[in-house]
Amino acid sequence: MNKPNLEYSPIQTSIINIYQRYQSVKEGKVATYIPELSKVDPNLFGICITTPDGQSYQAGESHHCFTIQSISKPFVYGLAIVDHGLEKIMTKVGVEPTGEAFNSIIFDEENNRPYNPMVNAGAIATTALIQGNGYEERFNRILRMFERFAGRSLEVDEAVFESERATGHRNRAIAYLELNAQMLEGNIDEHLDLYFRQCSILVNAKDLAVMAATLANNGINPITKQKAVNPEEVRAILSVMASCGMYDFSGEWLYRIGLPAKSGVGGGIVAVLPGQFGIGTFSPLLDPRGNSVRGIKVCEELSQRFKFHLFNSHPISQTCVSRIYTGAMVASKRQRRTFQRDFLDKEGEQILVYELKGDLYFATIEKLVRQLQNCQRQAKFIILDGNRVGNVNSSAITLLSDIRQWCISQKITLILTGFPQTTITRLKANNWTDEAFLGTIDNALEWCENYLLEQSNYGDKTFKDKLSLGDMDIFNTFTEEEKAAIAPLFTEVSYQPNDVIIQEGEKADRLFLLAKGMATVSLSLSDSNQRKRLTTYIPGIAFGELALFNVNVSQRTADIVADTEVTCYVLPFDKLKTLLVTNPEIYIKLLQTFGTTLVNTIKRATLEIRSLSAQ
Ligand code: GLU
Numbered sequence: 001m002n003k004p005n006l007e008y009s010p011i012q013t014s015i016i017n018i019y020q021r022y023q024s025v026k027e028g029k030v031a032t033y034i035p036e037l038s039k040v041d042p043n044l045f046g047i048c049i050t051t052p053d054g055q056s057y058q059a060g061e062s063h064h065c066f067t068i069q070s071i072s073k074p075f076v077y078g079l080a081i082v083d084h085g086l087e088k089i090m091t092k093v094g095v096e097p098t099g100e101a102f103n104s105i106i107f108d109e110e111n112n113r114p115y116n117p118m119v120n121a122g123a124i125a126t127t128a129l130i131q132g133n134g135y136e137e138r139f140n141r142i143l144r145m146f147e148r149f150a151g152r153s154l155e156v157d158e159a160v161f162e163s164e165r166a167t168g169h170r171n172r173a174i175a176y177l178e179l180n181a182q183m184l185e186g187n188i189d190e191h192l193d194l195y196f197r198q199c200s201i202l203v204n205a206k207d208l209a210v211m212a213a214t215l216a217n218n219g220i221n222p223i224t225k226q227k228a229v230n231p232e233e234v235r236a237i238l239s240v241m242a243s244c245g246m247y248d249f250s251g252e253w254l255y256r257i258g259l260p261a262k263s264g265v266g267g268g269i270v271a272v273l274p275g276q277f278g279i280g281t282f283s284p285l286l287d288p289r290g291n292s293v294r295g296i297k298v299c300e301e302l303s304q305r306f307k308f309h310l311f312n313s314h315p316i317s318q319t320c321v322s323r324i325y326t327g328a329m330v331a332s333k334r335q336r337r338t339f340q341r342d343f344l345d346k347e348g349e350q351i352l353v354y355e356l357k358g359d360l361y362f363a364t365i366e367k368l369v370r371q372l373q374n375c376q377r378q379a380k381f382i383i384l385d386g387n388r389v390g391n392v393n394s395s396a397i398t399l400l401s402d403i404r405q406w407c408i409s410q411k412i413t414l415i416l417t418g419f420p421q422t423t424i425t426r427l428k429a430n431n432w433t434d435e436a437f438l439g440t441i442d443n444a445l446e447w448c449e450n451y452l453l454e455q456s457n458y459g460d461k462t463f464k465d466k467l468s469l470g471d472m473d474i475f476n477t478f479t480e481e482e483k484a485a486i487a488p489l490f491t492e493v494s495y496q497p498n499d500v501i502i503q504e505g506e507k508a509d510r511l512f513l514l515a516k517g518m519a520t521v522s523l524s525l526s527d528s529n530q531r532k533r534l535t536t537y538i539p540g541i542a543f544g545e546l547a548l549f550n551v552n553v554s555q556r557t558a559d560i561v562a563d564t565e566v567t568c569y570v571l572p573f574d575k576l577k578t579l580l581v582t583n584p585e586i587y588i589k590l591l592q593t594f595g596t597t598l599v600n601t602i603k604r605a606t607l608e609i610r611s612l613s614a615q
Contacts, residue, residue: 212278
């Protein structure tokens with residue numbers, strides 16, 4: 001994406017307005033219990049919002065670095081899960097909010113573990129679980145993890161680290177109590193140093209927003225596109241942030257602001273709206289619970305103004321079905337002989353097309369499932385088109401697989417068209433095979449039609465050999481004498497695969513009857529190298545005849561290319577015109593035949609347009 005000019009962005013303007021509104025707020029006090037923290041300039045104030053595709057909106061001192069402090073806790077918790085797995089971590093650290101201050105000395109005695117990873121007791125236990133060979137390696141793993149989240153290299157504020165290390169007696173006491181209760185094992189002083197050091201990593205509001213956006217983006221950093229953690233760790237991190245992230249204000253925060261968040265005594269707050277954006281704020285003036293006063297106000301205002309609360313009223317899901325039609329209403333672009341067309345006009349009812357749209361997840365697919373269950377008994381093929389589908393979540397993948405099982409039990413062939421490769425890969429991991437996927441609805445319709453025709457011995461195989469001139473559909477109503485009279489005007493011409501039979505722009509002066517092989521009409525699409533197939537001709541079909549009726553324009557409007565070896569009977573228009581003198585009835589009959597074919601084509605096109613515009 002190009003870098004936009006944010007000057008005119010209403011979102012940027014809102015962030016600036018909010019920043020200006022709260023700039024004058026001077027309530028709260030900077031943290032002093034870690035002596036080094038008391039030196040911070042209380043006026044500093046920065047805001048940043050970052051989207052999962054990497055756009056940041058910033059105001060104020062969003063690049064001023066401060067120590068991350070407790071905001072490190074949920075992220076290190078994620079790393080501990082990477083190291084040990086969700087189940088094991090649950091036995092070591094709980095997930096219950098305490099309602100107590102961050103540094104309280106209480107434990108979940110029933111389960112012999114700290115209550116949650118957001119209070120110091122839990123965070124120290126979490127850090128103690130980080131693997132690695134010795135202090136250096138373990139800290140490097142922690143730092144690399146933060147760098148993956150922030151998308152840049154980070155440093156430690158050594159002065160803050162030393163200051164907390166020298167004065168953090170309460171945390172030391174907590175750790176030793178945990179050791180005593182066998183909640184912790186290993187080198188306690190090393191664990192504590194790691195914990196103090198992780199709290200002293202320097203970040204700014206922009207980093208916090210990018211870290212939050214990484215969580216909003218299922219663990220993928222929006223700037224570097226690197227994976228920071230897996231989606232299952234993201235879920236665990238956001239869960240503990242939502243229930244315990246804001247110290248003993250967590251319940252009220254969820255009630256008022258409604259986003260998973262974490263704050264730190266350095267003055268930072270990180271908040272996440274999953275799938276949409278991350279917020280980072282910095283203002284070191286803290287309320288008595290340790291939360292940044294201006295940070296809370298900013299988040300509250302943003303949440304109210306833009307309706308960010310997770311539990312705001314949600315739009316009720318609509319169905320994902322945008323259109324339903326049968327193969328009798330809309331045919332593939334493959335030309336069919338008259339007897340095949342008549343057959344498919346009836347039997348095409350067995351092909352059902354469901355064009356899907358929007359996001360696929362439980363509530364939208366549930367409606368499709370209901371519609372499928374009601375589908376006509378005679379359905380033999382179901383085509384689900386995903387060309388206009390948005391996101392496909394994992395419950396949709398499961399439900400699509402259930403639909404497939406249902407189709408198998410009903411002896412229905414299920415074909416998916418137009419789905420992106422990523423969805424196809426996920427379905428294949430659920431035992432779907434290649435045959436279930438075709439590129440377009442047109443391909444799928446053609447496949448189903450061919451199947452139906454073959455089954456009833458109406459298939460193209462029945463005219464594998466070269467057809468004689470008299471077998472052509474246009475002569476269906478001709479007598480043998482009439483056929484004999486017109487036959488000498490034709491010459492037989494052969495083409496190799498990929499030969500251009502008709503070229504766009506060339507003079508249109510002859511009529512073709514396809515006796516053997518197949519040929520495709522395609523248009524080049526403007527601004528791409530791709531070609532769109534209009535139709536494919538099969539033996540028995542006439543083409544190039546429309547120019548007969550077009551007295552002004554005598555140029556071909558599309559390419560017709562041989563798909564296979566092709567034989568045509570070719571009739572130049574000037575030769576045809578000689579019939580006007582020698583055999584006018586035959587000339588008229590021929591024109592009438594073309595007229596009837598044209599009428600039928602238009603009728604079919606009208607039915608198709610009606611079916612496609614019905615919903
Ligand atoms: N390093 C700080 C401590 O454990 C973190 C406190 C916080 O940010 O809540 O005291």
